[in-house]
Amino acid sequence: MLNIKQLSISRSTGKSFFSVCLPKLTVKAGDVVVIQGDSGAGKSTLLEMVGMILKPDHIDSYNLVVDNYDIDIATLIKQDKIDELADIRAQYLGFMLQTGGLLPFLTIRDNILLSLKLLQKKVDNSRFDYLVQKLNIAHLLNKHPKQLSIGERQRASFIRSIIHKPALLLADEPTSALDPYNANLLFDLIIEQAQQDNITAMIVTHDLQCIANKGLLTLSAKLTSPQSSEFSPLQDKA
Numbered sequence: 001m002l003n004i005k006q007l008s009i010s011r012s013t014g015k016s017f018f019s020v021c022l023p024k025l026t027v028k029a030g031d032v033v034v035i036q037g038d039s040g041a042g043k044s045t046l047l048e049m050v051g052m053i054l055k056p057d058h059i060d061s062y063n064l065v066v067d068n069y070d071i072d073i074a075t076l077i078k079q080d081k082i083d084e085l086a087d088i089r090a091q092y093l094g095f096m097l098q099t100g101g102l103l104p105f106l107t108i109r110d111n112i113l114l115s116l117k118l119l120q121k122k123v124d125n126s127r128f129d130y131l132v133q134k135l136n137i138a139h140l141l142n143k144h145p146k147q148l149s150i151g152e153r154q155r156a157s158f159i160r161s162i163i164h165k166p167a168l169l170l171a172d173e174p175t176s177a178l179d180p181y182n183a184n185l186l187f188d189l190i191i192e193q194a195q196q197d198n199i200t201a202m203i204v205t206h207d208l209q210c211i212a213n214k215g216l217l218t219l220s221a222k223l224t225s226p227q228s229s230e231f232s233p234l235q236d237k238a
């Protein structure tokens, strides 16, 4: 379960600035939230703040509840507890960046398994095999990222982001380089894995066709002025 109240930041580039505000968000474990909004409205900024890689200017509360264990992330952010935040990120978060973010010197297999290795957790081989077969990258496991297409890297990057069963998955346009068939497959897998492993997922996407009729929750960024945006309350989707 994810609970956030009054999370905001003002980003500046030279003389201009842009403010992004999330007044309130509650998402249950296992639910998938789709983040939508115009280009530049603050979707990636929100993911970076929730992902604890961008420090907000203001935060009232941010709690992540994992197996009845309530983690008060807002207090850690306010107190600049960098090491504790890094541990929480490594253990409980899965981050799928727009650029893929695979390490060039590791094979695809080692990239996918890196988080488990760092956390000293055992590999669940049947889950690993299931995920790589489902996204059709089994034949690419011994290759390096630069030998793969962008779409293939995107699929590998997704598996890497969920292999350690995070409590919170943050994905920035995970299907941007995929054809409609593979985009649909990936979204269905996100929903399936979220439900199966109680992962709260927040996914930025412009792929409206892909998410139609999947019954996902929507969080929309609305421009409130040329220099600011605010996220509306979470909406149910039929």
Ligand SMILES: Nc1ncnc2c1ncn2[C@@H]1O[C@H](COP(=O)(O)OP(=O)(O)OP(=O)(O)O)[C@@H](O)[C@H]1O
Pocket: 011, 012, 013, 018, 037, 038, 039, 040, 041, 042, 043, 044, 045, 046
């Ligand atoms: N590193 C940065 N420094 C300063 N301002 C930034 C930075 N990154 C983004 N911004 C500004 O913050 C605002 C929100 O950007 P953000 O990337 O979060 O939007 P977005 O909704 O994800 O856009 P897109 O759909 O185009 O990826 C924009 O006005 C952008 O110019």
